[in-house]
Amino acid sequence: VLDGVGRILAVHCDPKVEVGRIGLRIGPITSACDRLEVSLDGPGGHTARPHMTTDLVTAAAKVITEVPALLARRVDARSGLAVTWGRVESGHACNVIPQHAELSATVRCLDLPAWREAPDLVHAAVDEIATLHRAKSEINYIRGVPPVVNEASSAELLRDAMIARRGASAVEDTEQSLGGEDFSWYLERVPGAMARLGVRKVGDTTRRDLHAGDFDVDEGSIAVGVELFTAAVLLDRNA
Structure with missing residues (x-):
């Protein structure tokens, strides 16, 4: 064409x-803009006994807050690499620790070098934090557009x-x-x-x-x- x-x-x-x-x-x-989808899984359980299972909501909260902070220390700050979450879904009852959580975000950055590195960096950061909180993670990183x-x-x-x-x-x-x-x-x-x-x-x-x-x-x-x-x-x- x-x-x-x-x-x-x-x-x-x-x-x-x-x-x-x-x-x-x-x-x-x-800027460059991609899409990130994260699934977290654990055995579930009772909120009275989070020590006996994977506290999945806490694990999701840590992914939400700590992935952006971790990435900020792994790329040049001038690249403007930013993860912003737009969707969070998990659980249906206040006294049940859920077995599954889904998170969706956009990943944006100002330059091409950071954009090329972003998928590997995001995968590593999510895996690291999920593992720390005994959650299994599955990541779908969807390429969007360069700057x-x-x-x-x-x-x-x-x-x-x-x-x-x-x-x-x-x-x-x-x-x-x-x-x-x-x-x-x-x-x-x-x-x-x-x-x-x-x-x-x-x-x-x-x-x-x-x-x-x-x-x-x-x-x-x-x-x-x-x-x-x-x-x-x-x-x-x-x-």
């Missing part, structure tokens, strides 16, 4: 940026196109996000860049975030995106 493609450009909506503007940076603009890394000339093309259409004030610097984006896979094959497309309504001071229930978009941003891409294509052809 990408044979013969010389450059690839993208935008991603950003509610922090006002409509009519874009956020841009050269280099990494998003989106904006190629310099493509990012400058987007910057020049936006300035040509709307002036220098229409472009602002943006930070690397810890969010993940599958546009990164295209950039493994073709040079390109992604900009943050402003979608916040002019004058709206409410803090909104992507995926939040109150997320709102100024639909005028669609025309701005089309204008940006059109200007970029024309600039690139005339270069």
Whole structure:
């Protein structure tokens, strides 16, 4: 599909940026993002006698709190490797130590070296903590996406196109996000860049975030995106 493609450009909506503007940076603009699923098992038992079994809920709690702390000491802190748990399920009664627990998390990091190391590091950390608490662990590490890394000339093309259409004030610097984006896979094959497309309504001071229930978009941003891409294509052809 990408044979013969010389450059690839993208935008991603950003509610922090006002409509009519874009956020841009050269280099990494998003982070790597993977998924982690952990199953813990033990014989179960009565909460009156946790010493006679595997206290599985405590083991799960230790995995939740200690895996991120352990990883922070096994990679360069500048990599931003972070595990954040989004789902925890175990047990059905207050006086029964369960036999099974399931945990799910996202694993995010800022750079490619840490992303490549992450599966082995996470496996080792979970196994180490589960074993310490006499729980059997099973880990499913699901690769997601690497960081989106904006190629310099493509990012400058987007910057020049936006300035040509709307002036220098229409472009602002943006930070690397810890969010993940599958546009990164295209950039493994073709040079390109992604900009943050402003979608916040002019004058709206409410803090909104992507995926939040109150997320709102100024639909005028669609025309701005089309204008940006059109200007970029024309600039690139005339270069």
